[in-house]
Ligand SMILES: NC(=O)N[C@@H](CC(=O)O)C(=O)O
């Protein structure tokens with residue numbers, strides 16, 4: 545006995561929406577067609593919504609272990625399921641950081657218990673993310689990490705990064721980088737180093753603090769042959785470097801966040817609401833345009849949220865002292881659908897691919913495809929009903945979003961992981 549997802553729509557090869565039913569049995573998609581024999585199967589009404597392969601988010605912060613007041617694996621994986629994400633990859637800047645087999649195993653166990661989105665942890669590149677000593681890559685790989693990163697901080701030493709890439713390449717693990725050169729940072733800087741920071745009399749975070757690492761690392765990736773992936777790309781120079789790297793045949797990929805695609809520093813409210821403070825910062829209008837251009841021409845491979853929950857108390861510390869980061873799991877698809885697909889900037893097919901098959905392909909994940917035989921990770925999205933973003937309804941512990949009150953369509957109403965319903969709002 546299986547479950548039929550009925551009354552749904554499928555994006556076909558030409559990008560048209562056609563009626564579809566999907567039969568799920570024992571965690572797999574076993575049939576798809578305009579109409580499937582009832583045969584005593586359960587039947588779930590998709591209410592005319594889009595049936596997509598489950599969304600994949602390669603960049604989230606789940607905060608556990610160590611910062612459970614901000615988020616737990618359970619609340620973060622639930623928030624992801626609510627946002628239509630079936631696979632999420634969690635960052636190692638926890639306490640302890642994810643730099644040992646024990647912590648990887650702890651997270652995988654907790655995630656299994658939660659039974660929400662599938663969670664695949666990153667392993668840290670360096671012990672305690674201090675940039676001094678490489679972690680046990682082979683052990684971490686064996687324990688089940690997604691890839692290696694020190695996200696939260698940049699790897700400052702060029703020699704350390706080169707050593708990491710050589711070792712990762714030999715083991716077939718990707719190196720994922722938070723690109724930030726600390727030498728170029730002014731302590732307390734919270735906004736992009738541009739007109740807006742200047743107008744407020746604040747020190748800025750320069751674009752080069754990101755792009756210098758992007759350039760450095762692409763050259764090292766060329767030398768070492770590793771798959772190198774840039775986190776949350778934000779500056780136009782970084783986009784150019786990735787584009788040039790790809791043209792030169794270097795194995796480089798990158799992600800962009802919904803907030804860097806939707807917002808720029810000019811949008812930050814005059815009161816400097818700390819829900820607009822994130823790392824990297826919202827950059828200039830031209831940077832934002834370069835990100836959109838990069839997304840369209842294939843330079844940018846995927847969209848990832850950088851879901852970074854913090855408590856309201858922490859965020860109440862003023863623009864200089866509040867922590868960097870905003871939540872994203874529960875608003876990503878509706879924001880992107882409303883502001884890129886409905887406006888004609890991207891097709892629905894392009895958006896879905898940027899959140900499914902593109903991240904899966906870049907990292908070799910066996911998910912992201914809607915086809916018979918595939919793992920039944922599925923997301924059903926209501927493309928019609930408009931709702932307003934309301935953080936009080938979030939499953940995440942974090943309510944730190946600049947998008948409160950934004951009216952959107954494209955809300956995920958049903959999420960299945962391994963054929964099991966993990967979110968249902970129909
Ligand atoms: N993006 C952020 O602004 N913050 C992240 C760290 C990170 O992604 O670098 C966090 O852990 O809060």
Ligand SMILES: [Zn+2]
Pocket residue numbers: 695696697722775776823824
């Ligand atoms: Zn980062």
Ligand SMILES: [Zn+2]
Pocket residue numbers: 603604605635695696850852
């Ligand atoms: Zn991050």
